[in-house]
Amino acid sequence: MRRYNIFYFIGQAFTNLWRNGLMTFVSIAVLMSLLVVIGGFSLMVVNIDINLKKFGEMNEIVVFVDREASEEKIEEIGNTIKALDNIEKDSSGNVTGVTRISKSEGLRQLKQENPGVYDDITDENNPLPDKFVITYEETAKVPELDYQLRQIEGIIKVNNRLDLATGIENLKNGIMLIFVWFLIILFVVSLFIIVNTIKLSVFARKDEISIMRYVGATRSFISLPFIFEGIIIGVISSVIAYFIEWFLYAYVERMVVSDYLQMIDVLTFDDVSKYVLFGFLAIGILTGVVGSSISLGKYSNK
Amino acid sequence: MIDFKNVKKAYPNGTMALKGIDLHVDDGEFVFICGHSGAGKSTIIKLLLREERISSGELIVDDYDLSKLSNYRVPQYRRKLGVVFQDFRLFPKKTVYENVAFAMEVIGTPRRDINKRVPSILRTVNLAGKENSLPNEISGGEQQRVALARALANNPSIIIADEPTGNIDPKMSLEIMQLLLKINKLGKTVLVVTHEKGLVDYYQQRVVSLQNGRIVDDKVGGMYNEKV
Ligand SMILES: Nc1ncnc2c1ncn2[C@@H]1O[C@H](COP(=O)(O)OP(=O)(O)O)[C@@H](O)[C@H]1O
Ligand SMILES: [Mg+2]
Numbered sequence: 309m310r311r312y313n314i315f316y317f318i319g320q321a322f323t324n325l326w327r328n329g330l331m332t333f334v335s336i337a338v339l340m341s342l343l344v345v346i347g348g349f350s351l352m353v354v355n356i357d358i359n360l361k362k363f364g365e366m367n368e369i370v371v372f373v374d375r376e377a378s379e380e381k382i383e384e385i386g387n388t389i390k391a392l393d394n395i396e397k398d399s400s401g402n403v404t405g406v407t408r409i410s411k412s413e414g415l416r417q418l419k420q421e422n423p424g425v426y427d428d429i430t431d432e433n434n435p436l437p438d439k440f441v442i443t444y445e446e447t448a449k450v451p452e453l454d455y456q457l458r459q460i461e462g463i464i465k466v467n468n469r470l471d472l473a474t475g476i477e478n479l480k481n482g483i484m485l486i487f488v489w490f491l492i493i494l495f496v497v498s499l500f501i502i503v504n505t506i507k508l509s510v511f512a513r514k515d516e517i518s519i520m521r522y523v524g525a526t527r528s529f530i531s532l533p534f535i536f537e538g539i540i541i542g543v544i545s546s547v548i549a550y551f552i553e554w555f556l557y558a559y560v561e562r563m564v565v566s567d568y569l570q571m572i573d574v575l576t577f578d579d580v581s582k583y584v585l586f587g588f589l590a591i592g593i594l595t596g597v598v599g600s601s602i603s604l605g606k607y608s609n610k
Numbered sequence: 611m612i613d614f615k616n617v618k619k620a621y622p623n624g625t626m627a628l629k630g631i632d633l634h635v636d637d638g639e640f641v642f643i644c645g646h647s648g649a650g651k652s653t654i655i656k657l658l659l660r661e662e663r664i665s666s667g668e669l670i671v672d673d674y675d676l677s678k679l680s681n682y683r684v685p686q687y688r689r690k691l692g693v694v695f696q697d698f699r700l701f702p703k704k705t706v707y708e709n710v711a712f713a714m715e716v717i718g719t720p721r722r723d724i725n726k727r728v729p730s731i732l733r734t735v736n737l738a739g740k741e742n743s744l745p746n747e748i749s750g751g752e753q754q755r756v757a758l759a760r761a762l763a764n765n766p767s768i769i770i771a772d773e774p775t776g777n778i779d780p781k782m783s784l785e786i787m788q789l790l791l792k793i794n795k796l797g798k799t800v801l802v803v804t805h806e807k808g809l810v811d812y813y814q815q816r817v818v819s820l821q822n823g824r825i826v827d828d829k830v831g832g833m834y835n836e837k838v
Binding site: 519 | 659681682685686687688689691692693699701712713715716717718760763764
């Protein structure tokens with residue numbers, strides 16, 4: 309093969325696409341939907357993972373002490389906790405992972421975080437219990453630690469963020485399972501439609517193809533316009549899908565951020581836009597090329 | 611050089627189209643292949659074009675052994691051949707010039723070589739002046755000459771014509787035959803499938819008669835075999 313002009317193939321490809329207008333449109337619409345769904349799903353998983361990681365990194369358990377407990381009792385509870393395994397220590401072995409937050413300290417923090425809301429609550433009518441914030445060393449041993457903490461007399465509640473993380477993780481896996489099936493179906497449908505669109509082009513050009521064969525055109529020369537056709541469908545779909553994803557993501561981002569302020573971290577679209585665009589192009593072009601190769605199949609052989 | 615040695619061809623549906631063909635054609639020969647419909651004439655051509663593979667025997671064209679030729683090498687091989695069909699098979703939306711140039715484009719011939727060669731081929735087939743006509747603006751005989759020009763475009767050593775005059779009137783047929791002979795005089799091997807008795811008898815060339823998948827007659831300066 310030598311000296312072929314790439315614009316020849318691209319020109320032929322556009323002619324084909326134009327001639328099969330409706331099928332081209334359907335192919336692009338379906339592939340685009342597939343990409344938007346893949347993108348939305350991946351972005352959701354990435355964001356969930358970031359938040360799971362954040363929970364995981366906190367390495368914190370908060371325990372609340374009975375409101376009736378005396379000062380000595382509270383100190384005794386503190387010492388019992390410090391004696392447990394899996395509590396953060398410094399290099400010389402001193403326990404650093406247990407911090408007591410008294411009920412007045414707790415109230416102060418609460419007032420600071422929500423200015424104006426708790427103004428009528430004072431130390432006299434403070435309903436908060438004392439609490440300990442515990443930093444542990446090994447996530448794997450958290451269930452054990454959790455159990456031990458619950459055994460200590462005077463502790464009324466153990467807030468283990470890992471429970472929440474596990475809950476989210478399970479939810480994520482559940483969603484993933486559903487989506488993977490959904491994606492497989494969408495992928496097969498897109499491929500089927502692209503294959504048929506390009507088959508139409510091949511069919512419309514079968515006389516031309518047969519003449520090309522008789523005069524000795526190579527297989528790649530005959531196939532390239534159709535491969536480009538697949539690539540063009542892929543590129544157009546990816547670019548449209550990118551803008552739709554952008555719009556949808558910005559919308560969801562605003563919703564989540566305003567509703568769960570400070571609780572959930574959400575990546576901005578800027579953080580991920582590169583990956584979304586290149587991911588879309590890669591999947592889009594791959595689907596297009598696989599589709600055209602399938603449609604050419606026997607045609608380019610003889 | 612074309613060499614069929616005991617070539618048999620069975621189609622996938624079981625039809626035995628060729629039942630043992632032995633045929634040798636030297637470089638520069640002119641050969642008519644005659645026979646009734648269904649005798650196997652087009653099958654011989656499809657084997658030569660490597661559109662179909664032989665079922666058994668041996669088929670050699672110059673230095674290509676067609677029973678061993680890989681798909682990958684087929685395009686290269688086909689550039690040795692120029693082919694013309696009964697139904698012309700021109701592109702209706704391309705001009706005469708573009709139809710001929712197309713054959714050169716698809717094998718990657720540089721533009722300036724195409725621009726040099728196409729006019730000269732069109733002169734060879736007496737179509738100078740018709741460059742910009744579309745196929746539906748010229749006669750059947752002229753369309754077949756465009757097809758012939760296209761077959762010649764890549765300078766093949768063998769020209770194969772399957773019933774080239776089947777769709778055109780007798781006066782024009784004569785002109786096509788004249789051209790095929792002229793091309794033969796230029797040094798190309800020419801195979802012409804036909805069942806036009808008048809033409810075959812008139813030209814007194816080698817005539818190979820086919821019947822029911824077998825060669826029943828092969829005479830130089832022969833006549834159309836009435837029994838076949
Ligand atoms: N693709 C095919 N599949 C099955 N049978 C075929 C095919 N092409 C031709 N034949 C059969 O092979 C025999 C020879 O056909 P063909 O070579 O076309 O004859 P001709 O060109 O002499 O009329 C006929 O019986 C025909 O029906
Ligand atoms: Mg025939």
